[in-house]
Amino acid sequence: MLANQKIIAAINEQIGNEFSAMLQYYAISAHFGAEALPELSAHFHRQAEEEKQHALRFIQFVIDVGARVEIPAVPAPQAAFNVAEAAVQLSLEQEERVTTQINALLSTAKAESDYTTDNFLQWFIKEQLEEVASMEQLLRVVQRAGEGNLLRVEEYLAREKGRGTASGEEE
Ligand SMILES: [Fe+2]
Numbered sequence: 001m002l003a004n005q006k007i008i009a010a011i012n013e014q015i016g017n018e019f020s021a022m023l024q025y026y027a028i029s030a031h032f033g034a035e036a037l038p039e040l041s042a043h044f045h046r047q048a049e050e051e052k053q054h055a056l057r058f059i060q061f062v063i064d065v066g067a068r069v070e071i072p073a074v075p076a077p078q079a080a081f082n083v084a085e086a087a088v089q090l091s092l093e094q095e096e097r098v099t100t101q102i103n104a105l106l107s108t109a110k111a112e113s114d115y116t117t118d119n120f121l122q123w124f125i126k127e128q129l130e131e132v133a134s135m136e137q138l139l140r141v142v143q144r145a146g147e148g149n150l151l152r153v154e155e156y157l158a159r160e161k162g163r164g165t166a167s168g169e170e171e
């Protein structure tokens with residue numbers, strides 16, 4: 001086995017964190033769908049799919065190093081939000097939390113001189129910078145538009161998507 005048990009346990013926990021983020025984004029996507037905001041709904045649906053890919057990337061890594069995958073229980077996501085800003089704020093906090101989790105994983109890998117895991121985690125370090133930055137950007141757009149002008153946010157997301165630069169488009 002290429003990674004030690006302590007690292008594998010932490011990665012199994014992170015698989016749960018990624019699935020938890022996935023569920024939260026599907027819940028936010030459903031919330032915006034119910035609020036007749038299709039672009040916001042689609043945007044968060046894409047975020048959810050990305051989180052699923054993150055979870056699968058960790059799962060494949062555990063298999064590759066010859067260890068056992070143990071997916072932990074995942075808490076129910078928050079389903080309702082009073083204002084759009086609250087959903088995006090929660091998303092930003094989630095991305096910041098995941099960044100802290102990935103950093104902690106990397107610290108453990110370095111402390112254990114586990115260069116295989118260290119190298120694997122570098123992709124996530126880069127990914128989290130993008131995810132936090134794009135969610136921060138969306139939060140500012142939502143705040144600037146205000147709850148009464150969410151159609152402006154819809155237009156913004158449709159435009160960004162058309163340019164192929166909508167946050168979180170790239171793997
Ligand atoms: Fe993620």
Ligand SMILES: [Fe+2]
Nearest residue numbers: 021051095131
């Ligand atoms: Fe994320």
